[in-house]
Amino acid sequence: MRQKIVAANWKLNKTLSEGLDLVNFLQSKVNEHDDVIKIICPTFPLLYPIKEILDSSKKFYLGAQNCSAYERGAYTGEVSASILKSVGCEYVIIGHSERRKMFGETEEVLFQKLNLALQNQLKVIYCVGEELDQRKEKLHFNVVKSQLDNLLKLSNEQLQNVIIAYEPVWAIGTGVNATPKQAQEMHAYIREIVATKDADIANAIPILYGGSCNAMNAGQLFQQKDIDGGLIGSASLKGEEFLQIIYAAS
Ligand code: 13P
Numbered sequence: 001m002r003q004k005i006v007a008a009n010w011k012l013n014k015t016l017s018e019g020l021d022l023v024n025f026l027q028s029k030v031n032e033h034d035d036v037i038k039i040i041c042p043t044f045p046l047l048y049p050i051k052e053i054l055d056s057s058k059k060f061y062l063g064a065q066n067c068s069a070y071e072r073g074a075y076t077g078e079v080s081a082s083i084l085k086s087v088g089c090e091y092v093i094i095g096h097s098e099r100r101k102m103f104g105e106t107e108e109v110l111f112q113k114l115n116l117a118l119q120n121q122l123k124v125i126y127c128v129g130e131e132l133d134q135r136k137e138k139l140h141f142n143v144v145k146s147q148l149d150n151l152l153k154l155s156n157e158q159l160q161n162v163i164i165a166y167e168p169v170w171a172i173g174t175g176v177n178a179t180p181k182q183a184q185e186m187h188a189y190i191r192e193i194v195a196t197k198d199a200d201i202a203n204a205i206p207i208l209y210g211g212s213c214n215a216m217n218a219g220q221l222f223q224q225k226d227i228d229g230g231l232i233g234s235a236s237l238k239g240e241e242f243l244q245i246i247y248a249a250s
Pocket of ligand 1: 211213233
């Protein structure tokens with residue numbers, strides 16, 4: 001049985017006081033005995049202050065939304081995996097479509113980030129997903145397969161610290177989620193691709209769904225055999241709604 005995971009990607013939202021309020025609210029409401037791993041991914045400056053208020057019994061963990069492809073040195077504005085680790089971060093999102101698209105992150109850059117994150121004992125939430133025109137042209141399986149190449153280059157040991165997030169670009173921030181059937185179909189395919197490397201890892205690797213996942217649709221999505229939880233954007237910014245999504249996973 002794979003444990004369910006619900007991760008909040010706050011993107012470029014929440015000031016320090018708003019972020020602390022939201023985390024305090026969530027921690028006051030979640031059930032200590034649920035078995036859901038909950039990850040909060042705020043902006044960089046909020047990582048450490050949030051770390052300081054995390055109550056480990058509530059199974060909330062801290063994740064960053066990005067890390068540098070460089071280890072250290074003269075790279076103004078960058079934040080390395082080792083610095084993230086040093087402030088208490090345990091996860092990092094790599095390969096989000098917004099970074100691929102708006103910040104020009106190539107497969108090569110993503111591979112460097114992956115390696116540095118894993119070397120620094122961060123768990124990686126690695127995002128894949130096709131654009132709308134690619135789905136319309138029935139290229140979605142091919143696109144996702146090629147995005148998984150970086151993961152297949154990792155060692156089995158490294159791969160055990162990876163979570164995959166399937167986020168179809170057409171579903172992100174649009175209010176149009178993939179149907180449970182569409183998502184399940186892709187998740188099963190992703191598991192098949194990972195199985196070409198190692199069957200046991202394929203069976204164990206968590207695969208999250210992301211893209212307009214909300215309190216209304218989370219239950220049905222999370223019930224699918226190969227969907228192990230969600231990577232949530234806008235619905236993670238509202239305390240009550242994010243709680244409902246956590247409950248849907250538990
Ligand atoms: P939304 O939930 O806002 O569609 O965003 C999904 C996402 O990009 C999470 O990483």
